[in-house]
Amino acid sequence: MIDSLLIANRGEIARRIIRTAKRLGIRTIAVHSDADEHMPFVLEADEAVCVGPADPAQSYRNTEAILAAAKSTGAQAIHPGYGFLSENADFARQVEANGLIWVGPSPEAITAMGDKINARNLMAAAGVPVAPGTEQPVATVDEAIAAASGVGYPVMVKAAAGGGGMGMAVAADETALRAEFEKVRAFAERMFGDGSVLLERYFPRVRHVEVQILGLADGRVLALSERECSVQRRNQKLVEEAPSPAVSPELRQRFLAAAVKAGEAVGYRNAGTVECLLDPATGEFFFLEMNTRLQVEHPITELIHGIDLVEQQLRIASGLDVDIPLTTSGHAIELRVNAEDPKRFLPGPGKVTTWVEPTGEGVRVDSGYAEGTTVGMSYDSLMAKLIVFGADRADAIAKARTAVAGFAIAGPKNNLPFFAELLENDEFLSGDYDTGIVSRMR
Template identity: 85%
Template sequence: MIESLLIANRGEIARRIIRTAKRLGIRTIAVHSDVDAGMPFVAEADEAVCVGPANPAQSYRNAEAILAAAKSTGAQAIHPGYGFLSENADFARTVEANGLVWVGPGADAISAMGDKINARNLMAAAGVPVAPGSADPAETVEDARRAAAEIGFPVMVKAAAGGGGMGMAVANDEAELAKEYDKVRAFAERMFGDGSVLIERYFPRVRHVEVQILGLADGRVVALSERECSVQRRNQKLVEEAPSPAVSPELRERLLAAAAKAGEAVNYRNAGTVECLLDPSTGEFFFLEMNTRLQVEHPITELIHGIDLVEAQLRIASGLAVDLPSGQSGHAIELRINAEDPKRFFPGPGAITTWVEPSGEGVRVDSGYAAGTTVSQNYDSLMAKLIIFGADREDALAKARTAVDGFAIAGPKNNLPFFAELLENPEFLSGDYDTGIVGRMR
């Protein structure tokens, strides 16, 4: 097993990784920006190194500074968490070239899945269902028009190098397509340094379902189970649950088989997620993308399977076997507690004056903050994840209502009132909802 681990991240995911590493007797090293010096994850690590100022490009995305911190502290391995450098193939290669262990998939798999067009083509060749879309980048508006004419409107205009719901727009006709194409291309060039654009069929009513996979040290790829991720704002997730209320045993079998096949196609190692769009009217599903890292919502899979996915990651990276769960039971829900207003979801950072977490049977809080800390405008608005486990969905929903009511935050804006509303919403309670549910609530 790895003996010392540098966590190239911050906030709740850094604390989450530190917790498992300490349980396994692994020495932990945190890296942090100057504004994060007083954060809980820094205090909880065995050692901490400041790697730069608040701007992520100069700290958490500063590969040179992070590698220097790893060398100066004698770290044996680097865990990237999610976001920042977690899906940067060049960084993964550099880590390994420096004789360190990369706790994640190989750089080739990251590269293969990082470009949405390349990923689509690879999956199609492997027999994984993909939505109708362009096999090559739309280099011009004319290319986009030709692709849309073949696919049929409405279409989704996507940044090929994008991820996390960023760089996406819907076009219902040619006029909208021309406008959105220019916007997405400019955004992609600015954010990802790659202006390649993919045109794909847009499904007005669709569910977002994903499958947790593990590429094991012995070369096998296993699929654990699915998560429902359809409660979204601006194509970014707010709530996840496992198992999905929309997935029957027969559909689950097909989803898991396709996800394992997707991992096998790129020789996948470590934890990853195969994201799919599910048409609830037909039961058809289509490959959306593969996230070559640990997902924000991994705890709900942990709870229904009784597995520690961070431990699994560390064992795989160490070349060790993983004790795989024999099945699943119960129901789990995750609510992303963000520093944002609960109506329009605009960021609302600020100093936290009150922070009281709920507790009780089936309640887990993975948080990055505490009273006296500050949510900085420099980083993502996620403050904590409220994770609930129940005997079944009804039990989990009841516990979630109590937990939301018992979570007290003052200072920054927060979206707890939205969750209180969602947990009483008839459409959500029925389980028959789709990615448009938040828009209908607003």
């Protein structure tokens, strides 16, 4: 097993990784910005190194500073968490070139899946269902209009290098496509340094379902179970649950088989997620993207399988065997507690003056903040993940209601009132909901 681990991240995911590493007897090294000097993850690590100012480009994405920190502290491995450098193939190569262990997939797999056009073409060749769309980037508005006539309106205009729900827009007709194409192209160039754009058929009513995979050191790919991620705002997830209330045993087997094919197509190693869109009317599903890292919502898979995915990541990276039960039990729900107002979901940073986490059987909180810390504008608004586990979906929802009521936060704005509303919403309670549920609630 790895004996020392640098966590190239911050907040709740850094604390989450530190917790498992300490249990396994692994020395932990945190890197942090000036702004995060007194954050819980820094205090809980065995060592901590400041790698720059608050601006992520100068700290958490500063590859030279992070590699220097790894060398100066004698770290054996680097875990990137999610976001920041987690899907940066060049950084993964640098880590390995410096004789360190990269806790993640190969740089080649990251590269293959990082471009959405390349990814969908690879998946199609491997027999994984893909939505109708362009096989090559569309470079101009006229090319996009010509392609859309074959794909069929409405179309989703997507940044080929994007991720996390960013760089996407829907065009219902040619007029809308002319406007949205330029917006997405400019956004992609600014955010990802790559203005490539693709078109895919847009499904007005669709569910977002994903499968957790693990690529093992011996070359096998395991598909664990699916997660439902359809409660979203601005194409970004707010609530996840496992298993999905929309997935029958027969459909589950099709999802798992497709996920294994996807992983095998790129020789996948370590933890990853195959994201799909499910048409609830037909039972058809289509590959959306593969996230080549640990997902924010990984705890719900841990709870229904009774495993620790970070431990499995570390075992795979160490070349050790993995023994994972593929059977599941119970139901888990995750609520992303963000520093944002519960109506329009706009950022609401501030100093935390009250922070009281709920407790009780089946309640877990993965938090990045505590009383006295400050939620700033430099980083993602996620403050904590409230996760509940119950005997079945009804039991999990009941526990979630109690936990939301018992979570006290003052200072920054928070979206706990939205979760209280959602957990009483008839559409959500029925389990028959889709990615439009939040907009219908608003």
